[in-house]
Amino acid sequence: MSEKKRYMIGIDLGTTNSALAYVDTLDPDKNIQVLKVPQLIAPGEIEALDSLPSFLYLPDDNSVNSGKFDFNGQDDNSYCVGSYARKVASEQSSRVISSAKSWLCSAGQDPTSDFLPAIDDAEKKLSPLEAMTRYLRHLKNAWNTQVATSPDEYIDQQEVVLTVPASFNALARELTVMAAEACGIFPNLLEEPQAAFYSWIKENESNWREKVSADSSVLVVDIGGGTTDFSLIGVDDKDGNMELQRLAVGNHLLLGGDNMDFTLAYAMQQKLGKRLNSRQFSSLVHQCRQAKERILGSESLDKIDVTILGTGSSLIGGSLKTELTKEEVDQFIIQAFLPECDLNDTAQRQERSGLRSFGLNFESDAAISRHLAEFIKNNEKMPKTVLFNGGVTKASQLRERVSSIINSWSGEEIDVLADSNPDLAVAKGAAWYAFVRQGNSIRIKAGSALSYYVGLESSMPAMPGFAPPVDAICVIPQGTEDGTTFNIPIDDLALLVGEDSQFRFFCTNSRSEDELGSIIEDADLELDELPSLHKNLSLEEDEAPRLIPITMKAIFTEIGTVQVWGEAKSGEQKWRLEFDLGEEGKQV
Structure with a gap:
């Protein structure tokens, strides 16, 4: 292996979507490029997309033997990850693994044991660690077949930075590294909010110093599919030189898009007037996720139909139908997850039942705004600038709501740093960090968050x-x-x-x-x-x-x-x- 590595690679191994970006050091402009990841979008049909949905489908043996899921560059064709796995999640929930990343930090459950999908009658199960390994292996194979022109350019011969939530504890970080090493990749780790900030710096390379105030702090609000991360990055003027330092990170909040999807699913179940079985409810959750994203991403869409198949011999005839409206999305997402609150408010931590059904240990208080108030209050530093990251914050209504709440606390309007694509910012920022850590540009001083x-x-x-x-x-x-x-x-x-x-x-x-x-x-x-x-x-x-x-x-x-x-x-x-x-x- 040559000592000087050509490619600086950043990987966002996300709860809902994963992505890979890179900097080619031979490129005179050092532009960040995004890898188009080939994946199944239908049996036998492959398309290269900017991101790889973090969903894993385990088809039955007959489907595997039919060759429908054969994929060039994949050694094991008994599963598929990505777009098609996400598509069938609402119909075949007992065969689809999602949110595997959230289990890496779950107390009381061995993330190396096989229990996903977390549905009793699932025929095949994998561990969260194995699921994460398979997402990484797919990205590795995509790189080796799409970009590398020789073994010297394979991903294991390049500089790789893998991102983790800022609040991930030592065990979850160790597991993330283990997933990479199982693929022959030996990465450095970078916190996701920092990666998002590196991406913004690169996008504003010529004038980013003019857009942040010296002797102030930037708040990174990262609301993803499974977690919400808060980070404060300090901006200091040291004798005319700008310095950046990560000042604080918030608690590990198992609170994000998944919670929103479950909330909508429970609201839809109430409208249906019937308690659904676990398979039907899992299907409803996936449909609510898709409907939520469409409504929040459109100004003209007022409602979306939701259909749940029946059980028994008459699946179609016994199907249940309802609709998710724009008003319900506002009520159960905007108002419920981002209620107006005072800066002195704290998250409401309820005493929980000692006997509970098996599942992720979600936050008892879903109000992201109260968790944010607690974070800012504990760190005694009101930020002047905010950078949004994570798929949930693509919705302008959510960004505007968070900004409005912070404005009410500070009494002045907070500056919002624009990023072109929150879905890809973390991967792009990780790639840029891999480049700048070689001594090529400004770095955020960090150290252990805990x-x-x-x-x-x-x-x-x-x-x-x-x-x-x-x-x-x-x-x-x-x-x-x-x-x-x-x-x-x-x-x-x-x-x-x-x-x-x-x-x-x-x-x-x-x-x-x-x-x-x-x-x-x-x-x-x-x-x-x-x-x-x-x-x-x-x-x-x-x-x-x-x-x-x-x-x-x-x-x-x-x-x-x-x-x-x-x-x-x-x-x-x-x-x-x-x-x-x-x-x-x-x-x-």
């Missing part, structure tokens, strides 16, 4: 009915630059090796004051807990289990993941203490 902690159990005598308190050691302070290695400054640490044990991990975005080695008491109450790791750390053969004194090292890697290591004070043994999703360390 602080990370490892659980520490106190040495105490057994007490009937009382578990030992769980403290936690800060191993990655918030703001840590990627590529940083820390030696944790604590002497009296020991690892239990040779028998099954549990390691607990925590994170937060609200304790920027915590320093390396700080010990947080009652961590399970103060911090957000990540999935724990259950593992038997190996010893030499025939040695009895015991506590081994260690020093601890933490690494915030160049690609944006977290590693924690324990190294024996005497001897050369060392153990990786964090997310190991191989056979020896499955998450539970």
